[in-house]
Amino acid sequence: MRFPVLSSLVLVASAAAAHAAPEAHEVRASALHVRAAPSVGARSLGLIRLGQAYAVLEQRGGWARLQLGGRQAWSAARHLERSQRPLLAVSADELNVRSGPALRFRVLGKLSRGTPLVELGRDRWWVQVSYEGTRAWVHGDHVAPWRAGASAPSPRPSQPSRPRSRAGFVQLPASGVGFESYTTASKRWGVPRLVYGLERAARRWARERRDRIGVGNISRENGGALAPHTSHQVGRDVDLAPVRSDGRELPVTIFQAVYSRRWTARMLDLVRAELPVELALFNDAGVPGVQRWPGHDNHLHVRVR
Secondary structure, three states: OOOOOOOOOOOOOHHHHOOOOOEEEEEOOOEEEEEOOOOOOOOEEEEEEOOOEEEEEEEEOOEEEEEOOOOEEEEEHHHEEEOOOOEEEEOOOEEEEEOOOOOOOOEEEEEEOOOEEEEEEEEOOEEEEEEOOEEEEEEHHHEEEOOOOOOOOOOOOOOOOOOOOOOOOEEOOOEEOOEEEOOOHHHOEEOHHHHHHHHHHHHHHHHHOOOOEEEOOOOOOOOOOEOOEOOOOOOOEEEEOOOEOOOOOOOOOOOOOOEOHHHHHHHHHHHHHHOOEEEEEOOOOOOOOOEOOOOOOOOEEEEEO
């Protein structure tokens, strides 16, 4: 259920609401109205349901003010119970809320930095939360435990803006945490979601391996032909090197003894977790979710939507 837009009185920013530390509470009624003000006569904004959990920001006269997601509302406190579920806060400037635990699922809304959430469960890198009357999912990299005694979590550095080309592409650096490019600067341009998603996947990779993901051609600064490829023209394609079992960063083919199927599959899993992958071409059929294609013994070709 999506709630209607509330008045400016109710749509208070999360950071402004956090003068007192929020507390996790679970709904103990089968269906519970949330209202625009702490009164049974106030307009109903919708229903929250049994088993959902929200951050309570304050209690007043038998009423509790809840953070429903990007907005707040009031509910009868007697139908809420203090919960030991983890209390989290959004640590990104803006966080998508999705209907399922993957990038392919529909975006239900967005949350701003500091918004409190209650964790219901996890699926790999995704966290299930209650959001405006339904169960939803956010990416675990962009939430952090709520710090006791603080009004908001410590802010994480914002992603610095980068110059964009006429086509709207940004450039992947030659190297960074968990990755190194093996192509020239003129061929490292892509749509922002691809470039930033690769960097996020590489940071995860760095936490698991001592080597780095090898990143090849993406696109030219404004797209167009990129020989010898027939693709790589619109900033949504990238070549990735297979992973070696010995940790070295030199190229490898699937026919060499030092090629690691396990770690190549893991690398692709991390990329899929961060990007809406539409296509993955690679000639090792033992790597889940790839298609064989001529010339792809020594690199994976990944395309995003």
